[in-house]
Amino acid sequence: MYREVDEYEKSITLQHRNLDIHRRKDKRQKAEFKHLTLHENLNYVKHNVRNVRQSMRIFKTTNGLFSTPELPAGIIQRISQSPDILTNVKKRELMIVQPEYKAMLKQVNSKAALLDDKNLVDTLYALAKIHKSSKTPLNI
Numbered sequence: 001m002y003r004e005v006d007e008y009e010k011s012i013t014l015q016h017r018n019l020d021i022h023r024r025k026d027k028r029q030k031a032e033f034k035h036l037t038l039h040e041n042l043n044y045v046k047h048n049v050r051n052v053r054q055s056m057r058i059f060k061t062t063n064g065l066f067s068t069p070e071l072p073a074g075i076i077q078r079i080s081q082s083p084d085i086l087t088n089v090k091k092r093e094l095m096i097v098q099p100e101y102k103a104m105l106k107q108v109n110s111k112a113a114l115l116d117d118k119n120l121v122d123t124l125y126a127l128a129k130i131h132k133s134s135k136t137p138l139n140i
Contacts, residue, residue, distance in 0.1 A: 080126035
């Protein structure tokens with residue numbers, strides 16, 4: 001029994017060591033967004049995402065991994081704070097017609113009941129900021 005527990009501990013340690021950026025032996029194998037938890041992804045989106053391209057890449061990578069719409073809602077909120085989307089009308093119009101953006105909207109719309117009140121209101125406010133002067137209707 002002790003041997004089984006010890007083997008299990010070693011396997012868990014190795015599994016987490018592969019995901020740890022600082023202690024990983026094989027530096028060529030990088031940690032990806034799909035390896036992170038929902039809260040780690042949300043923190044990364046909140047503090048590190050700088051442009052829409054990064055946001056869409058994160059959504060593509062994590063699409064379907066989580067059952068709640070918190071990550072797409074967080075990405076939409078972060079996009080609404082992006083200065084290039086708020087000031088550049090052409091970039092905003094191009095972003096609105098992207099299939100990834102539409103998929104985010106569908107995920108938030110289909111599972112909106114799972115969002116807490118604050119997150120839902122923040123997402124609706126973000127959508128209003130993005131679509132306020134858009135010629136493209138908000139079709140979900």
